[in-house]
Amino acid sequence: MNPPSPSISSDAVLRVRSQSLRSKNLIAAATDKISLAIGEPDFDTPQVVIDAQIQAIKSGYTHYSPQEGRGELVNAILQAAVGVAGNGFSSENILVTHGGSAGLTATILGLINPGDVVLLEDPTYSLYLDGINLAGGSVKRFARNEAGELDFNAIDNDAKGAKLIVLCHPSNPTGAIISPAEWASFADIVKRHGLVILCDEAYEGLTYDNAFVSALDVPGLREHLIVSRTFSKKYAMTGWRLGYLVGESQLIASASTAHRTFNGSINSANQFAGATALLKAGDDAEKMRRVFQTRRDLMESCLREIPNIQFRRSDGAFYFWLRYPDHLGTSLDVAAKAAQAGVMVRRGEEFGSTGKHALRLSYATDERSIKEGVARLARLLA
Ligand SMILES: Cc1ncc(COP(=O)(O)O)c(C=O)c1O
Incomplete structure (x- = not known):
């Protein structure tokens, strides 16, 4: 009998890999793509x-x-x-x-x-x-x-x-x-x-x-x-x-x-x-916070135009969490379709099983991208 071959990965690494919910951003097929998947401020570090x-x-x-x-x-x-x-x-x-x-x-x-x-x-x-x-x-x-x-x-x-x-x-x-x-x-x-x-x-x-x-x-x-x-x-x-x-x-x-x-x-x-x-850098941070607030308000008003979705106002960070009707498919499917339609979002399942029919939208981006990105999503979720 051959001795068992030692695994190249530890049990700890295999556990993380098999159960991790993290995903890479989907690559949009459309050329004019908009990302509402961003997890970082789009500002430069204060001088x-x-x-x-x-x-x-x-x-x-x-x-x-x-x-x-x-x-x-x-x-x-x-x-x-x-x-x-x-x-x-x-x-x-x-x-x-x-x-x-x-x-x-x-x-x-x-x-x-x-x-x-x-x-x-x-x-x-x-x-x-x-x-x-x-x-x-x-x-x-x-x-x-x-x-x-x-x-x-x-x-x-x-x-x-x-x-x-x-x-x-x-x-x-x-x-x-x-x-x-x-x-x-x-x-x-x-x-x-x-x-x-x-x-x-x-x-x-x-x-x-x-x-x-x-x-x-x-x-x-x-x-x-x-x-x-x-x-x-x-x-x-x-x-x-x-x-x-x-x-x-x-x-x-x-x-x-x-x-x-x-x-x-x-x-x-x-x-x-x-x-x-x-x-x-308190003043610089406060300026950025105010811009995020304006974008939060803009994204909220755009989302209110979409029938059939559910979301709560985002009080902090720079994200909205929206649920859409189950029959539209899993968040993996919907995020993939959104990428094809030129808007990238994070699939809800990345954050837990309650995200099966949910998406995470980021407002860490400019106002045009927020308006156009949500409009593209609206056509998909309609
Ligand atoms: C909730 C939360 N915690 C921690 C981190 C990690 O932050 P850092 O860039 O400092 O590692 C992130 C980054 O997206 C985050 O969203």
Whole structure:
């Protein structure tokens, strides 16, 4: 008998591959294609941030930085992002990460053992599922009803024996934010069952109807909380690969151990850029937020013209989540047909099974593309 041939991929990688919901953008066949599939701001990084990085390189900051992050950035996070007065955070509560992605995956790998249960919303950003599969954890999903409400009795039931709840606030893909009353219910559940909340605040600051309330400001949650943020969205810095975690110190220490195994320390000069973004690019970020708000309003009014679809107003991030009648086919089919018709969108199934007949539309693009893209989609969904 031949000895079994060793697999070229680990079980962890095979688990991620077989269960991942992530998909590449479909390539549109039409020449005049419009993308409403974009997951990043279409703005340039603010000049003051670029200048800070160039200056840092010229000043010789070209060496390794401390694993947990340079003091300049950690202090800026403590000052600007979590507020310094009376919140009790110190550098032990911060980890600078290789973008939001690495912070999220490091948190999951630092916390989850094979077999541990993690609660995830459906739909939600697909990276969490990949991280959970990498760790060997299992998932229970919860969903909002048609009115956008969460069933906290069901969540409470599923939370028994679970270890972690991952929340995306504001949400990719729905644009929903978690309300103060919902936060109170989550805080009650995690305290009673001894769970941890990982709150992904990648779109922190990008809210349009209500001021952004961070999970960090929810009373009673602090001991159970780790928050992941990134410079990618608010400061239009997707290519810089810079983010950070803020949270309970033991959770940060575990995430740090996982993070350093696959990232090492973070680009030194970029950390000066990050500190400058937090301390000096607030006005630039606010200008971008206002443009997103105008585009959100425009996309909403265009979508209201389409009969038979269901959607809720996007409160944050830069996405609308729309459901269309089941008979039109799966989101894979509809997204493929949309690509043929010259408009690219993300298929809903990428974010969970509730997205089988749903699409995610991004308004991180210009007004002409929003109008024409939605018009093309309207013809398809009619
Ligand atoms: C909800 C959410 N979290 C995290 C990320 C990853 O951000 P980063 O570019 O910092 O890795 C994204 C990117 O699309 C996102 O949508």
